[in-house]
Amino acid sequence: xxxxxxxxxxxxxxxxxxxxxxxxxxxxxxxxxxxxxxxxxxxxxxxxxxxxxxxxxxxxxxxxxxxxxxxxxxxxxxxxxxxxxxxxxxxxxxxxxxxxxxxxxxxxxxxxxxxxxxxxxxxxxxxxxxxxxxxxxxxxxxxxxxxxxxxxxxxxxxxxxxxxxxxxxxxxxxxxxxxxxxxxxxxxxxxxxxxxxxxxxxxxxxxxxxxxxxxxxxxxxxxxxxxxxxxxxxxxxxxxxxxxxxxxxxxxxxxxxxxxxxxxxxxxxxxxxxxxxx
Amino acid sequence: xxxxxxxxxxxxxxxxxxxxxxxxxxxxxxxxxxxxxxxxxxxxxxxxxxxxxxxxxxxxxxxxxxxxxxxxxxxxxxxxxxxxxxxxxxxxxxxxxxxxxxxxxxxxxxxxxxxxxxxxxxxxxxxxxxxxxxxxxxxxxxxxxxxxxxxxxxxxxxxxxxxxxxxxxxxxxxxxxxxxxxxxxxxxxxxxxxxxxxxxxxxxxxxxxxxxxxxxxxxxxxxxxxxxxxxxxxxxxxxxxxxxxxxxxxxxxxxxxxxxxxxxxxxxxxxxxxxxxxxxxxxxxxxxxxxxxxxxxxxxxxxxxxxxxxx
Numbered sequence: 001x002x003x004x005x006x007x008x009x010x011x012x013x014x015x016x017x018x019x020x021x022x023x024x025x026x027x028x029x030x031x032x033x034x035x036x037x038x039x040x041x042x043x044x045x046x047x048x049x050x051x052x053x054x055x056x057x058x059x060x061x062x063x064x065x066x067x068x069x070x071x072x073x074x075x076x077x078x079x080x081x082x083x084x085x086x087x088x089x090x091x092x093x094x095x096x097x098x099x100x101x102x103x104x105x106x107x108x109x110x111x112x113x114x115x116x117x118x119x120x121x122x123x124x125x126x127x128x129x130x131x132x133x134x135x136x137x138x139x140x141x142x143x144x145x146x147x148x149x150x151x152x153x154x155x156x157x158x159x160x161x162x163x164x165x166x167x168x169x170x171x172x173x174x175x176x177x178x179x180x181x182x183x184x185x186x187x188x189x190x191x192x193x194x195x196x197x198x199x200x201x202x203x204x205x206x207x208x209x210x211x212x213x214x215x216x217x218x219x220x221x222x223x224x225x226x227x228x229x230x231x232x233x234x235x236x237x238x239x240x241x242x243x244x245x246x247x248x249x250x251x252x253x254x255x256x257x258x259x260x261x262x263x264x265x266x267x268x269x270x271x272x273x274x275x276x277x278x
Numbered sequence: 279x280x281x282x283x284x285x286x287x288x289x290x291x292x293x294x295x296x297x298x299x300x301x302x303x304x305x306x307x308x309x310x311x312x313x314x315x316x317x318x319x320x321x322x323x324x325x326x327x328x329x330x331x332x333x334x335x336x337x338x339x340x341x342x343x344x345x346x347x348x349x350x351x352x353x354x355x356x357x358x359x360x361x362x363x364x365x366x367x368x369x370x371x372x373x374x375x376x377x378x379x380x381x382x383x384x385x386x387x388x389x390x391x392x393x394x395x396x397x398x399x400x401x402x403x404x405x406x407x408x409x410x411x412x413x414x415x416x417x418x419x420x421x422x423x424x425x426x427x428x429x430x431x432x433x434x435x436x437x438x439x440x441x442x443x444x445x446x447x448x449x450x451x452x453x454x455x456x457x458x459x460x461x462x463x464x465x466x467x468x469x470x471x472x473x474x475x476x477x478x479x480x481x482x483x484x485x486x487x488x489x490x491x492x493x494x495x496x497x498x499x500x501x502x503x504x505x506x507x508x509x510x511x512x513x514x515x516x517x518x519x520x521x522x523x524x525x526x527x528x529x530x531x532x533x534x535x536x537x538x539x540x541x542x543x544x545x546x547x548x549x550x551x552x553x554x555x556x557x558x559x560x561x562x563x564x565x566x567x568x569x570x571x572x573x574x575x576x577x578x579x580x581x582x583x584x585x586x587x588x589x
Contacts, residue, residue: 015384019391022381023398026460030401032424033413045422095309098302107302110310117317119572121517123541124565127548127558128323129316131334151312181301210406212520213541217549228408232524235412242416249409260404264397267404272464 037061037246044243060247064234067244070251072223073230077209079142080226084149084208085201091151092200096159097189101171111160118153123213130217140221149208155200162196163189199270202263209256227252321565328562332555339555346559356560359543362447366539367515369451370458375508377455378462379500383492385463386470396467399460407457411524414453415440418525440526446537450521458514462507469503470496502579509575513568517541540564 031051036044038056064070099111122129129148138144166189174184190197215229225233231252235245260267328346332339350356381399385392402410417424418439426436439449477495486494497504519541526537536542540560548557 012388015388016391019381019384019388019395022459023395025456026398026401028424029410029413029417029456032417033409036416047422047427049422049424049427091309091312094305098306102298102302104299104302110306113318114309114313117313117321119569120317120321120565121513121568123517123519123544124561124568125317125320125324127544127554127561128320128327130549131323131554132315132320148316151309151316153313153317156309181298206404210408212406212408212523213545216523228406231412232408232520235415235524236527242419242422245412246416249412253405253409256404256406257401260401264400265393268396268400268464271403271461272468 033246033249036242037250039243041241041243060243061251063241064244064247064251067238068230068234068248069222070227070230070248073225073227073252074255076142076145076224076230077227080145080149080215081205081208083142083146085205087146087150088152088155088204089197089201092155092159093163093190093193093197094185095156097163097185099156099160100163100166101168111156114153114156118157122148126213126217133218139218140224142224144218145215145224145226146208148214149204149211152204152207155204158200159193159196162193166192199266202259202267203270206256324558324561324565327555327558330555332553332558334552334554342555346556349556350559350563355538356543359538359540359560360563362443362538363516363518363540366447366451366454366518367512369448370454370515371508371511373451374455374458374462374511375504378459378507379466379504381459381463382466382470383496385467392467396460396464399463401460402457403460405457407520408524410453410457411521414449414521415525418449443526443537446526450518450525450537453521454515454518458511462511465503465507466500469500473499505575505578509571509578513571516564516567516571519545 035051035053037060038058039050039053040055040057040059043050043053043055095114099107133139133144133147136144138147170188171184174188179187209226210228211226212228212232215226216232219225219229222230222233231248234248238245329341329343330339331342331345385395420426420436420438420441423439425439426434429437437445440446473496477499478491481491481495518539522537522539522542523545536546541564544557544560544564547553547560
């Protein structure tokens with residue numbers, strides 16, 4: 001008895017120690033980034049490195065904002081991600097509704113074709129995409145930046161799976177009351193799929209925000225850099241000045257961390273349900 | 279669809295069935311159009327381009343048949359990119375899954391702080407790749423980086439982690455494992471939670487030990503989700519680009535030092551040397567790799583479904 005009683009807490013403590021060690025290694029890079037961003041230049045390159053700045057300063061942040069228009073990058077990311085999110089919500093909910101609740105010739109084929117496009121990664125067709133945007137004259141424009149992000153086949157699948165659970169009786173009752181199909185969409189389907197729409201909104205917004213390779217190709221004008229591209233370019237220019245580079249990184253992830261802090265449970269659940277990472 | 283039989287008294291001019299059909303197509307057509315233009319057209323266009331000597335800055339773009347494909351398989355940079363990308367994919371996926379599975383099993387035992395840990399382990403997952411790469415570039419810094427500082431306690435001399443292509447590749451693998459650990463862990467945790475306790479209780483009565491229970495109950499029942507995580511992670515890994523660009527290229531993109539991955543090579547050939555046709559043939563290779571992985575996944579899922587249907 002005694003041996004068993006002793007054994008259990010030791011096992012539990014070991015489990016928690018490992019998990020804690022993992023958690024620390026997850027957080028350490030962020031803490032290190034935050035610490036560096038508040039250090040004066042001499043302290044950034046002192047040995048041994050310090051975790052709590054001895055002479056904290058916001059100089060790096062001022063310098064980062066002077067060297068690169070981070071407010072502009074933020075605005076650009078906000079615009080592109082918002083266009084993408086609105087378009088994805090609209091197209092996914094409407095076609096998800098149709099795929100879930102109607103029956104007509106060719107429907108399943110179209111649905112399968114749309115799903116099949118999700119298997120092909122953007123990187124494999126970015127060259128013709130670039131040439132297309134180039135022909136349209138949309139290099140260095142918001143519409144050019146947002147164009148590949150306007151639809152998401154996963155979003156359609158996700159909305160269809162959610163709308164399919166809305167009872168048919170509800171829609172029939174509305175039809176008897178004289179509702180048109182469009183009215184059923186915006187007065188029944190949309191309100192009832194709010195949680196799914198919220199999950200999809202967070203997911204697609206984050207997806208658009210984190211995009212790097214497409215802005216790299218299509219935005220050459222610093223005024224159209226998104227946050228990710230701006231930070232990527234900024235750190236290339238200031239390869240040695242880690243004070244302002246880390247300050248720039250903190251600025252760039254602050255909006256995301258804030259959203260995560262508020263919606264963390266929804267985000268984790270949403271992403272696991274969908275089985276997709278950003 | 280029974281509602282269609284019931285006529286709306288105010289609407290007599292059109293058959294409701296026709297109205298519904300019109301609604302469906304009018305709503306779907308813009309979506310179909312967008313998918314056609316933004317997905318299907320560029321996909322086929324890639325394949326078409328790969329048969330041309332298509333240079334952005336040259337007006338003459340002759341059809342060259344399979345010459346680009348013959349070319350890339352003689353191109354040592356492309357072959358190096360394939361080798362590096364495969365090594366990267368195997369490294370991140372295999373080590374990543376073993377680690378995340380171990381963590382998920384541990385987390386499954388401690389229900390008390392489970393959600394607290396999940397929130398922390400998920401932090402790198404939601405952080406975009408560019409800032410993560412920037413932080414790790416600083417951690418890997420040969421002079422003042424955190425990693426060399428920690429290793430100095432064990433008497434290890436400072437190492438230039440990102441200076442040599444092979445070492446840089448391993449450093450990026452470690453970073454990507456760190457970034458995706460939380461995602462894989464939470465996915466596997468969902469799978470673990472779905473396994474009924476009854477199996478373990480029955481096994482305990484039969485006198486199995488913990489390892490046997492893991493080997494003969496947990497692993498087989500976790501197989502579908504394990505396969506899912508495995509294939510999606512591999513597909514993601516084959517598309518690796520951002521960390522390579524941020525961490526190992528200079529502002530002028532000094533090509534000699536870069537960790538050459540497939541997408542990086544496509545980017546360089548296509549957008550630095552403007553050899554769009556040549557880069558497209560590499561993109562087709564990427565497409566084939568990803569498609570093969572997806573088909574394996576679909577087949578495994580189908581087998582899995584068939585298996586559960588029989589039971």
